[in-house]
Amino acid sequence: MRLLSRLWLPCLILNVVSVLAIFKDDAYHTDWHIPLIGPSIAASTFFHRPNAESRASLIYTLTTRSILAAINPKDGELVWRQPLAESNGTGIACGGNGIIVSATGSAVASFDAANGRLFWENQFSSKIVDLGVTATNAVVVLFEDGAVRLLKEQTGDVAWEWNFVDSTDVPISLHVAESTVTVALSHISKLHLTTLSLATGREVGSPLSVAGHPDIPSTHRALHGDDVLSWTERSGSILKFMPLAPTPAPAFVDIPQDVIETTVVALKDRIAVHYKTGANSWVDIFTVDAGTAVKHYSLQPKAGAHSAISLSTSGDVTYLVWTSTDETLLYDTNRPEILETYPHPQGQSVNATLAISEVVARLDGSWAMRSFVSSWALGFVGDTHLIRNGEIAWTRPESLSSIVASTWVELLDPTTEGIVEDLNVETHTSIGAAYIHRVKRHLNELAEYGPDWVKALPQRIYNAFLSVENTESERTGKWKDFFGFRKFAVVVTAEGGLAAIDVGKNGEVVWKASLVSPPVKFAGISGIYEVRKGTVAIVAADGEYIEYDAFEGNELLRAELGAPALTSALVDTPSETKAVVVILDNGKSVVLPPSPDLGPVYLSIKESSRLVKGLRVTGLSHHPETTWTFVPPASEEITSVVSRPVHDPVASIGRVLGDRSVIYKYLNQHLLVITTINPTLSTASVYILDAVSGAVLHSATHSGVDTSQPIRVGVSENWVVYSYFGDDDVVSTPGGAAKGYHLVVSELYESEFANDRGSLGQAANVSSLTGAGKPYVLSQSYIFPSPIEAFAVSSTKQGITAREILILLPGTAGIYTLPKRIIDPRRPVGREPDNAEKEEGLFRYQPVIEIDPRSIITHERKVLGLKKMETTPAELESTSIVFAYGLDLFGARLAPSMTFDMLGKGFGKIQLVGTVVALAIGAAVVAPMVRRKQINSRWSAM
Amino acid sequence: MPPSHPPRIPPPPWVIDLKNLPANKPRPTSAAVPDPPGFTNSSGSKKSTKQGGPTPTDPSETDDLFLKKAWEIALAPAKSIPMNAIMMYMSGNSLQIFSIMMTAMLFMNPLKALSSVNATFARFDNERTHARLWPVKLAFIALQLATIALGIWKVNGMGLLPTTYSDWLAWETERKPMEFSAPAFQVLSSN
Structure with a gap:
């Protein structure tokens, strides 16, 4: 051991430098990132030229995830994106001369259209209803309280403000003209149109009144410019719209009963109305003539629940582009005849929900047409596509921005899959028989595969030397690659979509399926698990148990549980298979697949913010018993409950000290960490429990904590790491809490003394119910220079490789990896380490952990919106695979102790x-x- | 075999040398050749006295001499032990090629010596000295063992002896839990 530790020491010291980074040539090769923005908002998606000189336009879109982005129509790459204030999926974006102005919630911001740089931002107290950009880039904003404000183009400061007096008025919309702005307000059964001067903010002329009683809120979508005002009346049975003119005269159309959505699109003197029923859709074209809209013609209904229209003007002609599932139709708005039909390629149907188009007439009489389309599919909402003359030029998987849960799926090993039965025979017979069986099997294999193998040998050697291409890409589908770097993450979206993402292959989507059928809305998910080789099980919150083939995406089983699922867990059964235990709303429990031999399993459930409960479930009984309850002290709220990862192997049960003695780790499978906050006293507490007995093993309370900031926890092996924001200003503490993000690590040991296995001594078994002993806890606190969004711990096959803590940093900062050694609580405080401590690899305690940019595994990428990180071991002991989701998708490989079991690319x-x-x-x-x-x-x- | 003879070539010089051996003349004895003038052969005189006077030696005297010689051989390692000890102490406890080789020598040499104790003392062994050689041999063995002990001390100092808990840690196993638990607070909502 000592020999080993001696040999290791120089390696460790070297590692201090080397583990901080992966090899430079691996960066951007073994990791991938898919930047996403979310589903686009129809009214805030448009083609726009980034500046007056530019000839090509970009696609600008504001999404329901409150991200303003510019997309290059050529390749679908994001030119820039900006996260805005969250606003429940609503927001407005407008293009000005070289600027893009956005409004989400009550904040207005102006960005450089070319590079997304923020010009100014202004926060108001009232929510924003509508927004317009004037010719001089000043911004007119209509607020929920009826105020209209003009914001200066340079600073965003309020230039003038106009308030209407009547509080019964409801602001509808804002229409910017050359030198005036018209405000539409709904007043009992009238629509008031007030025109204001842009220069002064004074009313110009007297307000106009139009009879009308708009539905608020409305199901109708108005996707038009400032020249038209449209609304629905009588709960959506009449659609009215009118061009803004000195003497406005609204045109109206009756909406048939079965129409579920109407959209008004206006451009220049054309107004198109799109009607959608569940089965088909049609379009009416109106022409504006001297301020009144006259119906021009009507297009024949097209079958299909999904289609979208858009208008585009080029020269004198205004074109209508009608995107349906299988084809895109081009019309001239002057004539009802189809100009051109662009069928979509076979198997690439697009269920368009919104479309914007650009049409240019070519000299030879044909047209160049491109549409940016947002599509809808069961469970996958908001994927965007660019359709160029009927060809789908690119697709962005925006629906994957709403992933809520994921599970890892192990791929099949082609070398053992064919001989599973043989291997089973070998494990279940006596050693002698197994040996003979194995020798026979090998001889058979030699006869069968040997000649081919020998034949292929020169080619293999040749490939190994000369082909630059990595051999890991050779296996596809459900077959594992040689090093096991490919794994599927089966993910569930918030809309009920199920998809398999190949994490080892740049996040490629392998298959997609839907957990819901149309009329039912997805109720959420209570758990997703890999229950068998190649099978994932999903427990839906509404009480459904669904099994899917993880490689093909076929539904295998769907079972009703009889009541909404409260919570679920994956447990091991005695017959070495896995089963899902579901606790139902009605207090019953279900085990799937039914396994009567399932012994008692202890589950812990967070019942409320004041109660965590332990349950005892067996395969036979359907009534779980409550074994313990945890109620925190008065006025404390439970914020999180975390347990050790399911796959958490421990290679060494003790820790060797410098003098060759051992302190034994307190390894409890049932470790449960509960964090609570006490807002009145500004304290945060951490309780470490045994999930079986409910015994509190350790607790710690920190005072001077900003309880408004979340407390994050990570658990693995015998240690717990958590972070909170310490602030002495919140409540003054005796010692004075350092202001900043505290990172606390607590390691649990069996005994305070070396060479002592604690109260249980050499016992081979431990029962939590008869007493698992109390751990001896060593803690140390550090200051971390950044807020922490989430913790994860690297996971390797045997647990021999040193563990690394993955820290999700906020904003676009990415994922930071912190070697566990760095935050060792045994680091000597206030003195240099002595020889024994040096030998252990300890170095002097320094309270502040510096963020080393080389340890950021997302490198220079600007990842956005990540919420969760999942780790899983690769086939190589040195490597752990990471998958992070939330908005963007990110995947990488981690080698905390370097890839010691693989030759590097630089090996000659x-x-x-x-x-x-x-x-x-x-x-x-x-x-x-x-x-x-x-x-x-x-x-x-x- | 073809009947034609190979062309006659002169035999190699060594064949000629071999055939014409010089006449095997006996070397002139010293007696035959007179010493040069002024040369006095002191050794020769000694030799001549020895040769001349074949005084029968006392066997017990020879045995004493044998034993004395044997003791000398037996105690030789004692002289090297302090030197070895100092060297071991000076070389430190780090694992380097020289200290490893030196330590290996500390084991190799005594073990070699121990395996050939009888051979070492065979030339002093006869019926008379046999019994008296026992303590000599024992002393020899003890000193070799002392050298080995020195080696063990050194190896221990280097941390190569499995005497501590950490050396047996790999054979200790995690305690098996008697109960099974699973985390089940995973509440994931659709939003």
Whole structure:
């Protein structure tokens, strides 16, 4: 051991530097990132030129995830994106001259259209209803309280403000003209149109009144410019719209009963109304003539629940682009005849929910047409596509921005999959018989595969030397690659979509399926688990148990549980299979697949913010018993409950100290960490429990805590790490809490003394119910220079590799990896480490942990909106695979102790073999010469 | 075999040398050749006295001499032990090629010596000295063991002896839990 530790020490010291980074040539190769923005908002998606000189336009869109983005229509890459204030999926974005102005919630911001740089931002007290940009880039904003404000183009400061007096008025919309702005307000059964001067903010002329009683809120979508005002009346049975003119006259159409959505699109003097029923859709075209809208023609209904229209003008002609599932139709709004039909490629149907288009007439009489389309599919809402003359040029998987849960799926090993039965025979017979069986099997295999293998050998050697391509890409589908870097993450979206993402292959979507059927809305998920090899099980919150083939995406089983699911867990059964235990709303429990032999399993459930409960479930009984309850002290609220990862192997049960003695780790499978906050006293507490007995093993309370900031926890092996924001200003503490993010690590040991296994001594078994002993806890606190969004711990196959803590940093900062060694609580405080401590790899305690940019595994990428990180071991002990989701998707490989079990790319295979060959040739040439010389020298000596 | 004779080539010089051996003349004895003038052969005189006077030696005297010689051999390692000890102490406890080689020597040499104790003392062994050689041999063995002990001390100092808990840690196993628990507070909502 000592020998090992001695040999390790130099390696460890080297590692201090090296583990901080992966090899430079691995960056951006073994990790991938899919930047996403979310589903686009129809009214805030448009083609716009980034500046007046630019000839090409970009796609600007504001999404329901409150992200304003510019997309390059050529390749679908994001030119820039900006996260805005959250506003429940609503928001407005408008384009100005070289700027993009957005409004989410009650904040207005102006961005450089070319690079997304923020010009200004202004926060108001009232919510924003509508927004317009004037010709001089000033911004007119209509607020919920009826105020209209003009914001200066340079600073965003309020230039003037106009308030209407009547509080019964409801603001509807804002229409910016050259030098005036018209405000539409709904007043009992009238619509008031007030025109204000842009220069002064004074009313111009007297307000106009139009009879009308708009529905508020409305199901109708108005996707038009400032020249038209549209609304629905009588609960959506009449659609009215009118061009803004000195003497406005609303046109109206009756909406048939079965229409579920109407959209008004207006451009120049054309107004298109799109009607959608569940089965088909049609379009009416109106022409504006001297301030009144006259119906021009009506297009024949098209079958299909999904289609979208858009208008585009080029030269004198205004085109209508009608995108349906299988084809895109191009019309001239002057004539009802189809100009051009662009069928979508086979198997690439698009259920369009919104579309914006650009049409240009070519000299040869054909048209160049491109549409940016947001699509809808069961469970997957908001994928965006660019359809260029009927071809789908690119697709962005925006629906994956709403992933709520994921589970890892192990791929199949092609070398063992065919001989599973043989291997089973070998494990279940006596050693002698198994040996004979194995020898026979190997001989058979040699006869069967040997010749082919030998034949393929030169090619393999050739490939290994000369092809630059990595061999890991050779296996596809459900077959594992040699090192096990490919794994599927099966994810569930908030809309009820189920997808398999190949994490080892740049996040490619392998298959998609839907957990819901149309009329039912997805109720949420209570758990997703890999229950068998290649099978995932999903427990839906509404009480459904669904099994899917993880490789193909086929539904295997769907079972009703009889009541909404409260919570669920994956447990091991005695027959070495796995089962899902579901606790139902009605207090019953269900085990799926039914396993009567399932012994008692202890589950812990967070019942409320004041109660965590332990349940005892068996395979036979359907009534879980409550075994313990945890109620925190008065006025404390439970914020999180965390347990050890399911796969958390421990390679060494003790820790060797410098003097070769051992302190034994307190390894409890049932470790449960509960964090609470006490807002009145500004304290945060951490309780470490045994999930079976409910015994509190350790607790710690920190005072001077800003309880408004979340407390994050990570658990693995025998340690707990958590963070909180300490602030002495909140409540003054005796010692004075350092202001900043505290990172506290607590390690649990069996005994305070070395070479002591605690109260249980050498016992081989431990029962939490008869007493698992209390741990001896070593804690240390550090200051972390950044808020922490989430913790995760690297996970390797055997747990031999040092563990690394993954820290999700907020905003676009990415994922930071912190070696566990760095925050060792045994680091000597206030003195240099002595020899024994040095030998242990400890170094002097320093309270502040510096963020080393080389340890950020997202590198220079701007990842956004990540919420959760999942880790899983690869086939190689050194490597752990990471998958992070939330908005963007990110995948990477981690090698906390470097890839010690794999040759690096820099390994000179050719050099090595070349040296050996050269030496062999040299020896062959020199040997006879030397022999002759020796004989000659013998003779000449005589 | 073809009947034609190979062309006659002169025999190699060594064949000629071998055939014409010089006449095997006996070396002139010293007695035959007179010493040069002024040369006095002191050794020769000694030799001559020895040769001349074949005084029968006392066997017990020879045995004493044998034993004395044997003791000398037996105690030789004692002289090297302090030197070894100092060297071991000076070389430190780090694992380096020299200290490892030196330590290996500390084991190799005594073990070699121990395996050939009888051979070492065979030339002093006869019927008379046999019994008296026992303590000599024992002393020899004890000193070799002392050298080995020195080696063990050194190896221990280097931390290569499995004497501590950490050396047996790999054979200790985690306690098996008697109960099974599963976390089940995973509440994931659709939003």
